Amino acid sequence: xxxxxxxxxxxxxxxxxxxxxxxxxxxxxxxxxxxxxxxxxxxxxxxxxxxxxxxxxxxxxxxxxxxxxxxxxxxxxxxxxxxxxxxxxxxxxxxxxxxxxxxxxxxxxxxxxxxxxxxxxxxxxxxxxxxxxxxxxxxxxxxxxxxxxxxxxxxxxxxxxxxxxxxxxxxxxxxxxxxxxxxxxxxxxxxxxxxxxxxxxxxxxxxxxxxxxxxxxxxxxxxxxxxxxxxxxxxxxxxxxxxxxxxxxxxxxxxxxxxxxxxxxxxxxxxxxxxxxxxxxxxxxxxxxxxxxxxxxxxxxxxxxxxxxxxxxxxxxxxxxxxxxxxxxxxxxxxxxxxxxxxxxxxxxxxxxxxxxxxxxxxxxxxxxxxxxxxxxxxxxxxxxxxxxxxxxxxxxxxxxxxxxxxxxxxxxxxxxxxxxxxxxxxxxxxxxxxxxxxxxxxxxxxxxxxxxxxxxxxxxx
Numbered sequence: 091x092x093x094x095x096x097x098x099x100x101x102x103x104x105x106x107x108x109x110x111x112x113x114x115x116x117x118x119x120x121x122x123x124x125x126x127x128x129x130x131x132x133x134x135x136x137x138x139x140x141x142x143x144x145x146x147x148x149x150x151x152x153x154x155x156x157x158x159x160x161x162x163x164x165x166x167x168x169x170x171x172x173x174x175x176x177x178x179x180x181x182x183x184x185x186x187x188x189x190x191x192x193x194x195x196x197x198x199x200x201x202x203x204x205x206x207x208x209x210x211x212x213x214x215x216x217x218x219x220x221x222x223x224x225x226x227x228x229x230x231x232x233x234x235x236x237x238x239x240x241x242x243x244x245x246x247x248x249x250x251x252x253x254x255x256x257x258x259x260x261x262x263x264x265x266x267x268x269x270x271x272x273x274x275x276x277x278x279x280x281x282x283x284x285x286x287x288x289x290x291x292x293x294x295x296x297x298x299x300x301x302x303x304x305x306x307x308x309x310x311x312x313x314x315x316x317x318x319x320x321x322x323x324x325x326x327x328x329x330x331x332x333x334x335x336x337x338x339x340x341x342x343x344x345x346x347x348x349x350x351x352x353x354x355x356x357x358x359x360x361x362x363x364x365x366x367x368x369x370x371x372x373x374x375x376x377x378x379x380x381x382x383x384x385x386x387x388x389x390x391x392x393x394x395x396x397x398x399x400x401x402x403x404x405x406x407x408x409x410x411x412x413x414x415x416x417x418x419x420x421x422x423x424x425x426x427x428x429x430x431x432x433x434x435x436x437x438x439x440x441x442x443x444x445x446x447x448x449x450x451x452x453x454x455x456x457x458x459x460x461x462x463x464x465x466x467x468x469x470x471x472x473x474x475x476x477x478x479x480x481x482x483x484x485x486x487x488x489x490x491x492x493x494x495x496x497x498x499x500x501x502x503x504x505x506x507x508x509x510x511x512x513x514x515x516x517x518x519x520x521x522x523x524x525x526x527x528x529x530x531x532x533x534x535x536x537x538x539x540x541x542x543x544x545x546x547x548x549x550x551x552x
Contacts, residue, residue, distance in 0.1 A: 110146055173208030173242055180212060189213060198236070207237040211246055218250055221522030223435055226250045234263075241271020248280045255432050257287045257373050268297075275305035286313065287401060289329070289338060289376050291321040316388075323384045331374070334360050339379040344407060351413040352377070352421065359422040363450065368513045369433040375425070376402040392482055396420065399427040419451045426450040430516060437519040441477035444493055445500025446512055455498045459552030462498050466545040471495060474537045478525055502544050507533050 110130060130143050179197070183190055194213060198206040210233035217226035230247040237243050244267035251260035264281035271277050282297030298314040301307065327338045332353040339349060356377065364370050380388065385406040389398050398404045403424045410417060426447040430438050455462060465471050472495060481492045503511050511532040518528035526536050535543060 110141075173204050173211060173237075173240070175205060175208035175212055179209065183209065183213060184216060189216075198232070203236050207233040207240060207243055210236065211243060214250070215246065218253070221435070221437065221520075223250055223254050223520075227254065239270060241267050241269075241274065241277060244270055245274060245277050245280060248284070249276070252280060252283055252287070253435065255287075255371070255373060255435075257284050260284045261288070273304065275301045275307065275310075277301075278304070279307070279310050282310075282317075283313065286317055287376070289336060289402075291317055291324065295321060319388050320378075323380070323388050324378065327378075332357055334371070334374060335377050336374045337377045337379070340381075340384075343381055343409065344379045345411060348407070348410060348412060349379075352379075352417075355413050355418050356421055356425060359418075359425050359450075362422070363426055363429045366450065366509055366513070367429050367433055367446075367516065368510070369429055369516070371429065371432050375428050378402055378404050379407045380404065382406045382408050392486075395482075397424050399424045399431075401428075401431070403428065423447045423451050433513070433516040434519040437522075438516060439474075439478035439525045440480055441474055441492075441496040441499055442512075442515060442525075443496075444481065445496035445498075448493065448497040449500050449504060453497060455494065455501055458494055459498075459548060462494060463545075463548035463552045465491075466541070466548055471541070471545075474499065474541065475526075498548065499540075499544060502547050503533060506543075506547065 130141050130146050179193075182193055194209055197209045200206075210229045214226045214229035214233065217223070217229065227247070227250045230243070230250055233243045234240075234247050244263050248260045248263040248267055251257075251263060261281070261284040264277065264284050267274070267277040268281050278297045278301035282294045282301060285291075285297060286294035294317045295314065298310055298317060301310050302314065324338060324340075327340055330337045330339070330349055330353070335353055335356050337349060337353060385391070385398075385404060389395070389400070389404055391398050397406065397420050403421070405417075405420060405424065407417075413421075424447075427443060430443050430446055462471075472492060474495075477492055477496060481489045484492055500512060503515075515528045515532045518531045519525070523531065529540060530536055533540060533543075
């Protein structure tokens with residue numbers, strides 16, 4: 091019943107934007123649209139533009155949301171394999187919940203190497219499961235220094251590198267794992283994932299198939315299907331790079347001037363995000379430009395989706411000749427998702443992810459503040475714990491309000507506690523804290539208290 095009431099109230103909130111769909115396929119997302127005689131006037135920020143009415147196919151109320159659906163690394167479970175470690179030692183290494191570093195040091199000193207490496211792999215996988223990836227990498231690196239030619243060690247090490255988004259390093263280690271333990275499905279799965287994240291689609295498909303030939307795995311099957319869709323769409327794409335980006339495109343759909351502008355704008359946005367989020371990605375970020383049809387064929391995204399970030403920025407350009415204010419907004423929103431996902435190790439709840447990304451466009455709740463205040467005051471807002479997972483499950487109307495609430499939450503944190511509190515949340519999430527614990531670290535309140543504070547803030551200001 092509550093869900094029905096929420097859905098009705100969502101429909102009462104006006105869309106934040108309107109979309110002008112042109113006859114050439116281009117879409118312009120504007121804050122306001124007005125038809126006057128033979129022209130259509132629209133506003134973006136403080137600027138007003140006009141285009142001939144004859145060039146417009148239709149005007150849609152509600153802009154196309156920009157979606158993040160980050161592609162998680164495969165859930166690879168390797169175990170200790172040919173490394174030796176007795177159950178008693180496993181129990182004693184983490185006695186009373188903490189690592190017994192003295193015991194581990196003695197095991198490494200006494201050997202044999204298989205036991206010493208096995209102990210470090212066991213400790214590393216323990217920290218990995220707790221979300222403490224830097225700690226995990228430290229012990230797996232020690233295991234690799236003890237047994238550099240062991241495939242089990244190599245594949246465990248490569249898995250954590252992929253989860254830290256260090257794909258170039260992970261590729262080298264995963265190639266070692268395939269050489270040393272080519273009979274293990276995870277070796278090929280991890281190498282395939284590394285290739286995939288670097289845009290090397292044909293080698294990725296090859297490795298996914300080798301992994302599945304050894305052992306069936308539903309997640310790898312999904313990755314293979316996705317890589318094959320991309321390869322079919324992007325097989326003839328060219329690539330162009332800048333300091334921080336690798337851009338893939340089809341020449342006829344993306345003129346040289348447009349590509350150059352896109353990379354220049356992305357580099358500007360990159361600098362802004364480094365400053366705002368106090369984070370710098372380690373690897374190049376993949377960007378793919380599509381036609382509208384290619385975009386939906388590859389992503390299988392809901393029809394209301396305007397762009398998508400699943401580890402790669404996927405942008406439909408539809409015959410654009412230059413970067414306008416709308417495309418710049420799309421690029422910054424999607425790039426923000428990359429920063430957020432990398433800074434949090436893909437652990438940011440969707441409300442935080444989408445809230446920060448909208449702030450960075452930049453967007454504001456000023457236009458819908460009063461209606462949001464009414465929604466919260468009547469206790470018909472969607473609880474934050476229901477906004478932790480992907481919004482693609484929502485209808486377009488529900489998604490519009492999920493985005494509005496996310497923006498309101500992020501804007502409130504920034505205005506009251508500072509932008510540094512948002513970046514602190516991402517760091518705490520990367521350290522393995524739960525969503526609500528990370529929120530408490532930044533604003534000193536859990537979900538329930540946060541909702542009450544946000545309600546008061548909205549009521550006071552709107």
